[in-house]
Amino acid sequence: MSSYSSSARFDEARRVAIFGGTHGNEMSGVTLVNLWVKNGSEIQRKMVDTKPFITNPRAVEKCTRYVDTDLNRAFTPENLSALGEGDLPYEVQRAQEINRIFGPKGSPEAYDVIFDLHNTTSNMGCTLILESSKDYFNLQMMNYIKKAIDPASCLVLLNEHPLLKYSTSRSVAKHPVGLEVGPQPQGVLRSNIFEAMRVILKHALDFIELFNEGVEFPTCTVEVFRVLERIDYPRDANGNIIAMVHPNLQDGDWEPLNPGDPMFLTFDGKTLHYQGSGTIYPTFINEAAYYEKQQAFVTTRRETLVASAIRKA
Amino acid sequence: MLQCYIYIAVCGGTHGNELSGVYLVRELLKAKDIVMEEEREEPASVLMVLANPRAMQQCRRYVDTDLNRCFTHATLNGPISDSAPYEMTRSRELNAMLGPKGSPGAVDLVCDLHNTTANMGLCLIAYSDCDWICLHIFKHLQLSLACWIICDACLLKNTFSVAMEIGPQPHGVVRSNIYTAMKDGVQHMLDWVRLFNSGTIFEAGFVDVFTIVKNIDYPRDSETHNITATIHPQLQDRDFLLLHPDDALFQTFSGETLRYKGNEPLYPFFVNECAYYEKGIALGFGKHSETDVNYILFCC
Numbered sequence: 001m002s003s004y005s006s007s008a009r010f011d012e013a014r015r016v017a018i019f020g021g022t023h024g025n026e027m028s029g030v031t032l033v034n035l036w037v038k039n040g041s042e043i044q045r046k047m048v049d050t051k052p053f054i055t056n057p058r059a060v061e062k063c064t065r066y067v068d069t070d071l072n073r074a075f076t077p078e079n080l081s082a083l084g085e086g087d088l089p090y091e092v093q094r095a096q097e098i099n100r101i102f103g104p105k106g107s108p109e110a111y112d113v114i115f116d117l118h119n120t121t122s123n124m125g126c127t128l129i130l131e132s133s134k135d136y137f138n139l140q141m142m143n144y145i146k147k148a149i150d151p152a153s154c155l156v157l158l159n160e161h162p163l164l165k166y167s168t169s170r171s172v173a174k175h176p177v178g179l180e181v182g183p184q185p186q187g188v189l190r191s192n193i194f195e196a197m198r199v200i201l202k203h204a205l206d207f208i209e210l211f212n213e214g215v216e217f218p219t220c221t222v223e224v225f226r227v228l229e230r231i232d233y234p235r236d237a238n239g240n241i242i243a244m245v246h247p248n249l250q251d252g253d254w255e256p257l258n259p260g261d262p263m264f265l266t267f268d269g270k271t272l273h274y275q276g277s278g279t280i281y282p283t284f285i286n287e288a289a290y291y292e293k294q295q296a297f298v299t300t301r302r303e304t305l306v307a308s309a310i311r312k313a
Numbered sequence: 314m315l316q317c318y319i320y321i322a323v324c325g326g327t328h329g330n331e332l333s334g335v336y337l338v339r340e341l342l343k344a345k346d347i348v349m350e351e352e353r354e355e356p357a358s359v360l361m362v363l364a365n366p367r368a369m370q371q372c373r374r375y376v377d378t379d380l381n382r383c384f385t386h387a388t389l390n391g392p393i394s395d396s397a398p399y400e401m402t403r404s405r406e407l408n409a410m411l412g413p414k415g416s417p418g419a420v421d422l423v424c425d426l427h428n429t430t431a432n433m434g435l436c437l438i439a440y441s442d443c444d445w446i447c448l449h450i451f452k453h454l455q456l457s458l459a460c461w462i463i464c465d466a467c468l469l470k471n472t473f474s475v476a477m478e479i480g481p482q483p484h485g486v487v488r489s490n491i492y493t494a495m496k497d498g499v500q501h502m503l504d505w506v507r508l509f510n511s512g513t514i515f516e517a518g519f520v521d522v523f524t525i526v527k528n529i530d531y532p533r534d535s536e537t538h539n540i541t542a543t544i545h546p547q548l549q550d551r552d553f554l555l556l557h558p559d560d561a562l563f564q565t566f567s568g569e570t571l572r573y574k575g576n577e578p579l580y581p582f583f584v585n586e587c588a589y590y591e592k593g594i595a596l597g598f599g600k601h602s603e604t605d606v607n608y609i610l611f612c613c
């Protein structure tokens with residue numbers, strides 16, 4: 001039975017970028033992109049132009065998250081239109097350059113898809129990050145990836161929160177996809193994490209190739225974890241943390257946290273409990289880079305999103 | 314015996330992003346302030362030090378150069394300019410604070426707190442195999458805690474010094490289980506010092522020790538010097554588990570397994586330590602032995 005009339009139509013996804021080194025010490029993406037810049041045969045697909053790209057070369061060289069400011073927060077309208085060139089923070093200059101090459105953000109000329117590769121010290125496994133619950137192309141891709149790697153797991157984090165959402169490097173594209181794999185310490189390359197990221201990208205590119213060939217993807221449902229709020233560490237008057245993530249919560253990403261469950265452990269051994277009104281699903285638990293962003297973990301709730309059938313226009 | 318009384322220094326934050334020691338020393342300093350305020354006790358036989366405050370503030374290993382490599386005789390005593398690396402100036406300040414070995418008021422032992430991204434558990438590192446204080450402390454700790462002991466004669470130190478290294482923990486993160494393990498380890502060490510200073514006889518015995526034989530680097534690209542392989546999944550996280558000739562060692566990015574080509578089985582440690590990529594070390598290898606510990610008696 002034909003479902004032409006009920007399929008959402010999207011333009012062919014011809015221009016695809018893979019970003020590594022948005023944070024210079026998240027080594028899986030840095031390594032994969034460097035590999036593919038040298039020899040890109042693994043990421044080539046029929047009817048797709050795939051461009052691997054190191055977004056923050058100076059941070060990569062120093063093996064640090066950023067030089068002046070976090071590149072993955074830098075793609076705000078203010079930054080992208082700021083004047084001053086060489087006087088601007090390094091990452092703001094880079095954001096403008098990336099917007100020129102892969103954007104402009106929000107315009108018809110922008111790249112179709114950008115995959116932004118990240119690692120986390122949190123025990124999140126493979127996580128795809130979605131920025132809009134209405135991006136049916138991305139939802140279908142994520143559904144495809146999840147099924148392809150089954151029984152291995154790949155969860156979807158939806159960050160559509162008006163205050164907690166941030167201006168990522170991938171947001172330049174029409175369909176931004178964050179790929180976060182952990183746990184891995186900053187500055188370290190673990191073979192299992194590296195391979196997991198590589199496999200996810202392989203399936204993602206396969207999806208795009210199939211889509212561009214005209215395959216119709218029927219309507220599907222995708223389970224996502226929607227970001228609710230950010231929880232900080234307890235701190236003293238000077239801003240120093242006074243407690244650690246509780247051993248019961250440590251490494252418990254995606255597991256339910258119920259009101260009354262242990263949440264933090266003070267340095268002198270006292271347990272602090274979760275005081276929320278209902279069960280949530282915590283993630284980004286104890287991510288190294290988020291100490292300075294006042295975040296011990298984020299809370300999420302489980303939701304099922306529906307993606308309409310999609311087909312190339 | 315030559316020593317009557319042991320004065321120990323506990324240092325956290327030698328590397329500013331190894332957070333267990335940073336937070337533990339901060340807490341011990343807070344606790345000491347409270348005790349001194351409330352009870353006006355004599356200063357204890359323990360000195361707490363935050364070694365690299367600038368690196369701690371930035372949550373980095375070091376600002377200019379690795380502080381842990383600034384304690385050789387040459388760096389402590391050579392000429393120093395105004396534009397010297399921060400850590401070189403700092404090492405001299407610490408040396409003055411802790412005192413060179415043998416000088417009046419000097420600490421007798423420095424316990425330096427570290428974290429590693431390698432799966433090493435609780436590990437004590439001595440810098441020679443004949444420091445009797447260290448050996449007795451190790452024996453005491455080995456009786457009550459699961460811990461490994463490494464002897465590394467390569468790193469020159471100016472005083473009796475032991476490093477307490479605990480992993481795995483990412484740099485820039487504090488994990489509660491790792492913090493608790495370090496707190497226990499330091500407590501056991503301070504207990505030994507208190508026992509020693511109150512006249513306890515420590516019997517002779519043995520300690521299990523691993524002596525470093527060599528370090529090996531990752532395979533690298535000859536032009537870019539970038540690594541071309543990772544620690545093999547069969548070796549990752551298997552610190553202190555014997556590696557035999559022909560066991561898997563590295564996995565190249567194209568999926569090929571590179572094997573250990575040595576002649577004898579050796580024990581790997583510091584497997585995939587973050588800070589050692591820039592030092593050209595993928596892992597270290599050691600041999601296992603039992604070392605004699607003579608009995609000691611404190612007398613004055």
